[in-house]
Amino acid sequence: MLRIIIGNKAYSSWSLRGWLAVKQSGLPYEETVMPMFTPEWDNRKSGSDIAVSDGKVPTLWDGDTPVWDSLAIVDYLNDITGNTRFWPQDKAARALARSIAAEMHSSYVPLRVACPMNVRRIFPAQTPSDAVLANLERISTLWTQARDRFGASGSYLFGEFSAADIMFAPVVFRIWGYELPVSGAAKDYVDAMLAHPWMVEWVEDAKAETWVVDKYENGPDYS
Secondary structure, three states, rough: OEEEOOOOOOOOHHHHHHHHHHHHOOOOOOEOOOOOOHHHHHHHHHHHHHHHOOOOOEEEEEEEEEEOHHHHHHHHHHOOOOOOOOOOOOHHHHHHHHHHHHHHHHOOHHHHHOOOOOOOOOOOOOOOOOOHHHHHHHHHHHHHHHHHHHHOOOEEEEEEOOOHHHHHHHHHHHHOOOOOOOOEEEEEEEEHHHOOOOHHHHHHHHOOOOOOOOHHHHOOOOO
């Protein structure tokens, strides 16, 4: 059976991606939640289950095979499920989906830094920095392009829920939690993602957590 090791559901954006990927695989799994920045976290970081990933979450174990980094987990699960569950089958759609997923994986540092994910809080809207607005504009452009070209068959970026949606899921929570300005197709997409049963389940689990990490509770930093 698969085993996914994740951090706090309230805060860990990378863990969200790995967890959604396991859900998307349709395979049976067990999950272990490690409360970040606690003595337990420090002790487990040196344990055998995540030492191989240098203490990073998410870490996926398939028997005695470890996989870490959310995009690597997506690709591994795609391989073992027959290349049918994660990426669009159409070649042009798949090319765009892989490109925007990779861009998400490596980009948008201003948004990540200014607006840490916290799915238990809705912070009062503030005027974002120019750098964060530029990130949002780029993201909205990509979402609109995907929806316009390939999303007519469903509510998600490429119609059906896919790896591209998995990679952008934390951005959806950031837009929602910090009341960031998006409109049109991007706003419709945010609403669809927030209503997805797995996203709802993640938020419900996060609200049941008792751990609090102060640095994620202070609201945005647009300085």
